[in-house]
Amino acid sequence: MMLERRPNPETLADLRDEIDRIDACLHEMLMQRGEIIDRLIAVKARAGGSSAFRPGREADMMRRLVERHKGILPLDTVESIWRIIISTFTFVQANYSVHADISGGDAQMRDCCRFHFGFTVPYVTHADVADVVAAVSAASGDLGLVPVVSSPASGAWWQQLAAPAAPKIIARLPFVERPDHPAATPLFVIAKPVKDGAARDSVLYAATLTRWRDGLNAALGASGAELVAKAPEAHAALLAVPGATPPASLREALAGHGVEISSLTEVGSHAARFDFVRAS
Numbered sequence: 001m002m003l004e005r006r007p008n009p010e011t012l013a014d015l016r017d018e019i020d021r022i023d024a025c026l027h028e029m030l031m032q033r034g035e036i037i038d039r040l041i042a043v044k045a046r047a048g049g050s051s052a053f054r055p056g057r058e059a060d061m062m063r064r065l066v067e068r069h070k071g072i073l074p075l076d077t078v079e080s081i082w083r084i085i086i087s088t089f090t091f092v093q094a095n096y097s098v099h100a101d102i103s104g105g106d107a108q109m110r111d112c113c114r115f116h117f118g119f120t121v122p123y124v125t126h127a128d129v130a131d132v133v134a135a136v137s138a139a140s141g142d143l144g145l146v147p148v149v150s151s152p153a154s155g156a157w158w159q160q161l162a163a164p165a166a167p168k169i170i171a172r173l174p175f176v177e178r179p180d181h182p183a184a185t186p187l188f189v190i191a192k193p194v195k196d197g198a199a200r201d202s203v204l205y206a207a208t209l210t211r212w213r214d215g216l217n218a219a220l221g222a223s224g225a226e227l228v229a230k231a232p233e234a235h236a237a238l239l240a241v242p243g244a245t246p247p248a249s250l251r252e253a254l255a256g257h258g259v260e261i262s263s264l265t266e267v268g269s270h271a272a273r274f275d276f277v278r279a280s
């Protein structure tokens with residue numbers, strides 16, 4: 001079949017005009033997004049609370065974004081663009097800083113913070129988790145970042161979140177997980193207890209056990225729970241439990257393994273983890 005020759009082939013200038021038109025539209029849409037913020041601030045102020053961050057809503061937005069994405073723009077790029085948009089719009093509603101525990105090194109924490117929160121949100125480093133918890137406790141809407149796999153020196157750091165007024169875990173990052181994620185380090189976001197917008201698909205408990213025994217994770221599996229972090233020397237565990245699972249079934253699962261729970265305190269919750277497998 002013969003292709004019809006177009007009388008006027010596209011020129012580079014034509015294509016650049018089209019790109020300029022699209023860029024102007026994108027910019028206009030972002031400015032329109034910004035115009036909603038004043039109204040949003042007023043509505044949220046009525047609902048109370050100091051932080052504008054709504055982790056459940058963000059997890060849902062990120063999930064829908066990657067599910068609808070197609071075309072040549074890499075998923076990593078589209079995800080990072082939206083993380084910057086969302087985090088910066090949260091920042092302009094109510095300024096906040098992100099306090100990171102860099103006891104395991106600064107480079108990857110900085111990369112992850114920039115990926116998830118952009119460059120406008122200040123990144124503040126701290127030598128250990130205790131300093132992060134103190135900084136988050138001291139400022140009204142600030143967030144803390146603690147690696148899920150923390151350095152051994154951090155011990156049972158999650159016990160610092162047990163007091164009712166202490167900061168709590170409110171999100172787990174990345175919202176969209178995949179093996180080659182550019183900011184793959186699993187992180188917990190901590191904040192002062194959130195009054196609304198908390199996601200409770202996964203509830204986190206600080207557990208103290210009567211003794212430590214290997215194989216806990218397999219024992220917990222029956223109740224859908226997971227051993228997320230451990231400090232065997234302190235007989236301490238951080239457990240992630242599906243929101244619908246009553247703590248009693250955790251006790252049962254561990255009792256079946258010969259381990260009793262001597263204390264169990266909720267230290268936060270987060271949205272369901274979301275594994276995204278790219279269609280190749």
Ligand SMILES: C=C(O[C@@H]1C=C(C(=O)O)C=C[C@H]1O)C(=O)O
Nearest residue numbers: 052053054057058085086089090
């Ligand atoms: C806009 C809101 O506030 C924050 C900013 C969001 C955004 O820019 O899309 C989404 C969730 C919140 O963390 C909101 O609560 O809807």
